[in-house]
Amino acid sequence: EDKVVQSPLSLVVHEGDTVTLNCSYEVTNFRSLLWYKQEKKAPTFLFMLTSSGIEKKSGRLSSILDKKELSSILNITATQTGDSAIYLCAVRPMEYGNKLVFGAGTILRVKS
């Protein structure tokens, strides 16, 4: 059974701190790993990592895929209160249907 585990489950930091969120996975025939940010409503897409693109960066957010360790990290530097959200990691196995398997998420709260 495909499985995605995120850690920590929740995290409280102060503005300006750097945080690292973790995602580990067990899937048959890995295709890609995706990170989403969820505030009050819909999850919004952040990054997609594949065998041909193991590192992505956008502003203060960056993510790395470690295919040997079957894991990924999401880094946020110089955190702001607007970074407070649930961060979801999902893995896409190599199977029909373009489906995703999600982890439970990490709840990040950034205090001012």
Next chain:
Amino acid sequence: DAGITQSPRHKVTETGTPVTLRCHQTENHRYMYWYRQDPGHGLRLIHYSYGVKDTDKGEVSDGYSVSRSKTEDFLLTLESATSSQTSVYFCAISERETESNQPQHFGDGTRLSIL
């Protein structure tokens, strides 16, 4: 933002009643998905569709059925709602199944409470 509209946005109903949630997209994407989100479980796939009249089960499909008669609409039905189906339901869409395909994009969700 992806053109995805879920309706209703909120619903309260009683155990044993039928409930239908609607997802409407304006992107002409092939794949559509229904998820439920519960604390501690993240998003879990209920059913998905890979074209008109083509649907398949996800990991938590018991008690749910779906229909897709048009590319733009994907309906989720709870034939006889139970309290365990109280949840937030999200619809998602994606374009095609290739290595470089686009990620799934999500609607704003429907909060369903079954009393």
